[in-house]
Amino acid sequence: METTTSLAAVAALEAQHVLQTYTRQPVVFVRGDGTALFDGEGRRYLDFVSGIGVVALGHGHPGLAGVVADQARTLIQTSNLYYHPLQGQVAARLAALSGLPRAFFSNSGAEAVEATLKFARRYWFSQGITSRTRFVALDHAFSGRTLGALSVTATRSYREPFEPLIPGVTFVAPGDVAALEAAVDDQTAAIIVEPIQGEGGVRPLSPAYAAAIERVCEATGALLIADEVQCGLGRTGHPFYFQALGLTPDLVSVGKALGSGVPVGAALVSGAVAAQIAPGDHGSTYGGNLLAMRAADYVLTTLVDGGLMTHVQHVGRVFETALTRLAAAHPIVAEVRGAGVMRGLELTVDAASVVDRARERGLLVNRTAGRVVRLLPPLTVSEAEIAEAVAVLDGVLADRAAEDTK
Ligand SMILES: Cc1ncc(COP(=O)(O)O)c(C=O)c1O
Numbered sequence: 001m002e003t004t005t006s007l008a009a010v011a012a013l014e015a016q017h018v019l020q021t022y023t024r025q026p027v028v029f030v031r032g033d034g035t036a037l038f039d040g041e042g043r044r045y046l047d048f049v050s051g052i053g054v055v056a057l058g059h060g061h062p063g064l065a066g067v068v069a070d071q072a073r074t075l076i077q078t079s080n081l082y083y084h085p086l087q088g089q090v091a092a093r094l095a096a097l098s099g100l101p102r103a104f105f106s107n108s109g110a111e112a113v114e115a116t117l118k119f120a121r122r123y124w125f126s127q128g129i130t131s132r133t134r135f136v137a138l139d140h141a142f143s144g145r146t147l148g149a150l151s152v153t154a155t156r157s158y159r160e161p162f163e164p165l166i167p168g169v170t171f172v173a174p175g176d177v178a179a180l181e182a183a184v185d186d187q188t189a190a191i192i193v194e195p196i197q198g199e200g201g202v203r204p205l206s207p208a209y210a211a212a213i214e215r216v217c218e219a220t221g222a223l224l225i226a227d228e229v230q231c232g233l234g235r236t237g238h239p240f241y242f243q244a245l246g247l248t249p250d251l252v253s254v255g256k257a258l259g260s261g262v263p264v265g266a267a268l269v270s271g272a273v274a275a276q277i278a279p280g281d282h283g284s285t286y287g288g289n290l291l292a293m294r295a296a297d298y299v300l301t302t303l304v305d306g307g308l309m310t311h312v313q314h315v316g317r318v319f320e321t322a323l324t325r326l327a328a329a330h331p332i333v334a335e336v337r338g339a340g341v342m343r344g345l346e347l348t349v350d351a352a353s354v355v356d357r358a359r360e361r362g363l364l365v366n367r368t369a370g371r372v373v374r375l376l377p378p379l380t381v382s383e384a385e386i387a388e389a390v391a392v393l394d395g396v397l398a399d400r401a402a403e404d405t406k
Contacts, residue, residue: 025356032047051261053257057380064299080285105293107284111284113149117135135188135189136183138194140201143229168187190224196231201372202374203337223273232254257299259292312340315381315386320336
């Protein structure tokens with residue numbers, strides 16, 4: 001079948017044959033280069049979505065493309081029945097970054113979360129404590145769409161059509177220490193938190209609340225799971241944002257940036273939890289395959305040895321200053337939140353029209369939690385590209401505000 005790039009033809013074919021679970025924006029992308037995406041007509045867009053926080057190294061990265069092509073020619077998949085040289089190498093790199101000594105590899109963020117939930121329950125079961133099966137999660141949390149990850153995701157509309165989900169999950173408001181203390185008890189397997197809630201509107205946990213989480217875990221013995229699928233792996237200028245908050249999780253889920261577009265995720269596991277996991281407890285046909293591991297190894301090398309995380313620290317400060325100025329100039333921006341190159345502008349109005357206008361002017365941004373414009377450029381984003389994006393937002397916000405005064 002010949003590939004067409006015309007919006008009308010692509011949309012018509014999808015409407016007929018692709019299960020309609022997504023609401024797409026009217027554009028067909030065919031190529032990328034760094035922070036730029038190009039549509040079928042060759043129009044350039046500045047990409048401050050980056051595959052929803054995935055394309056850490058930017059689009060069309062020659063080094064990543066080179067190792068992926070090389071690995072595809074050499075060996076892609078052997079299964080977890082056998083050894084290959086790369087899984088241990090990537091796990092060792094993740095251990096050095098996180099302080100958690102072991103990794104289980106998955107193919108997505110949701111699967112990484114699933115693994116952390118299973119390992120938390122297994123930790124207690126292995127010790128003969130069968131009553132500790134419950135989880136405590138936070139309001140606004142998003143951890144994925146599979147049944148287990150959905151069970152610790154707060155959004156009512158995502159959950160309701162698929163209930164009953166896994167039982168025994170209690171949601172508490174982030175910041176409400178009394179509610180956390182009341183919810184966590186000797187039946188709690190684990191507390192799960194995103195150190196910066198992504199889909200929930202780019203909401204970092206406060207250091208004071210993080211300290212309360214640590215205290216509650218210490219007092220009750222509950223394990224702590226940090227879901228770093230979106231905020232982890234350098235996006236905030238820290239290897240993981242749990243480190244910035246002073247959290248000491250027993251389990252950490254990662255995904256998105258790990259393969260910079262090649263699907264891969266991982267559950268990182270403490271020594272104490274790992275000691276309670278046995279062969280056969282969990283598995284994945286593709287998990288940790290050579291192609292994914294080669295990409296992850298390249299991304300982690302670039303992040304640390306290549307100085308990419310240091311770059312994020314620098315451009316993150318530039319981004320913060322620019323967005324703070326933008327907010328000061330536009331009363332419809334209620335708050336700027338986030339860290340590094342993970343930023344959210346909470347508006348006083350729905351963010352949908354801002355997203356559409358920005359796209360029409362060649363800037364891709366994402367709406368989340370209704371009123372939040374989420375900005376997740378590649379980690380490689382330059383100062384000039386940040387200035388360009390903020391200039392577009394400046395015009396768009398002015399137009400949006402003018403509309404209200406008409
Ligand atoms: C914090 C968090 N956890 C888990 C997921 C699920 O990841 P995936 O879509 O790769 O399954 C996401 C996706 O946005 C996420 O932001």
